[in-house]
Amino acid sequence: MNRIAESELIINSRGAVYHLDVRPEELAEIIITVGDPDRVAEVSKHFDSVETKRHHREFVTHTGYIGKKRVSVVSTGIGTDNIDIVLNELDALANIDFESRTIKPKLTQLTIVRVGTSGALQADVPVDAFVASTHGIGVDNLLNFYRQENNEEELQLVSAFVTHTQMGSKMATPYIASAGPSVQKHFVDGFHHGITITCPGFYGPQGRVLRLGLTNPDLVDQLTNFRYGNHRITNFEMETSGIYGLGKLLGHQCLSLSAIVANRVQKEFSKDGAKAVENLIVKTLGIIGGI
Template sequence: MKPIASSELIINGRGAIYHLDLRPEELATTIITVGDPDRVKEVSKHFDTIEFQAQHREFITHTGYIGKKRVSVVSTGIGPDNIDIVLNELDALANIDFETRTIKPELTSLNIIRIGTSGSLQEDIPVDGFVAGTHGLGIDNLLNYYRHEQNDEEKLLLQAFSTQTQFHHNFSNPYISSASAGLLKHFVDGFHHGITVTCPGFYGPQGRVLRLGLSNPELVDRLTGFRYGQHRISNFEMETSAIYGLGKLMGHHCLSLNAIVANRVARTFSKDGQAAVNNLIVKSLGIIEQIA
């Protein structure tokens, strides 16, 4: 097998991958991702022990134990472009031999669970509530840079989405990927379920108007109104579809959990978003510790 060139797989002087500044042994196979670098310590403060900490740019990692379970928490920063970096580098740490620069013959599947914040697109999913995304629907274009195929259910969902929302291809070519069923089944009690839409920005792409007009001002209403069988769009944010899409292509198990800090239908905002996030962290860690 031909080694991967140094320009493609960048390894620094201490044998760590370029952006995350991690060596393979410093990463657990169960990984929590958070957007905000400051949120890493808010997760790891609940660990029983912390064995390793690293920071490079916006990417902070703490690896330790919850009981007997080894867990890493990694900050990604905001947006699907950062997820492209993080998912590829997490996969490389697990599945590429850094000495030979070749793909390992036996691949490792990681459990990757996002704990983040989001805006609700349904009036009955209130601020301070929790959403576990059944699917990540991307209007961000990232996955279109990779060879991928949609299964039959995904094709039907995309067709219905394009028809009902009139989402034109001059924005992007939407894609959809499902959550890991093996992880999702553990996050039912206390969680709303639905499709999470991932946007390439916070203002215009999420229908916010400050000084600039929108080219598709009805988009938010159309996302809220989307239905296909039992499926509806529950919320939107800026990372989930990239995690689900790349993770699925790489053979990892991914799930996105979000605390709702804004309800875009009721036009309400959480009075204490940090408390909502902390509640989600505590609830999720209790479940993650029990997952085999």
């Protein structure tokens, strides 16, 4: 069995993984990820009990129980560079033996549900609504560093996206990954469903103009108008494609949920984004508690 070197998997003096500062026994198999570190407590305040609280950099982790179900909530910070760290360290906690530094013979499949905020790209996906992402198309480059595995529909969809947007020559090659079907099937009622575009920034990469000109001023319109069969793009954010891409390659079931705080077509922003996020947290925990 190959031993993973100290430089590749970094374990601190507490026996915890480097960035998250979490030990294997401190992580549950159902994990909610949130971007904002302050949102971790907004989730765990609904737990029946909390057994572990860890905090290192932007990575806050609370593990506790909803009824008999053990759940962790972990903050990722913003962006897929952080998702590379969080997904790899969550998987290491579950699937690498920290004593022998070898991959466990029997792998554990984690359920990972992102509860985040997002900007809608369709007029009929209003502020304060919820989106469950069927796919993440990443224009952020992360998955291009990994050997990807896609089915035929995913390849055709991302190819249609590249043809439609002409992204890929000057920008990173767009990649695609899908939601985990066994978790996705529980999040139907009360959610809009569609493709999420994951960007490497909030302003230019999401077509926002403050003081700088953009290479593609028509980006928002192009994404709004994209169709592939019944698929359309519902929203923009900054983590989904990384979670779906790495989660799939590592064998986990992932779903990205968003509270819509901005509508880029209607040019509106939620009057109470915190309330929309709270509503999504309560709805998500209710569903997870009942799975």
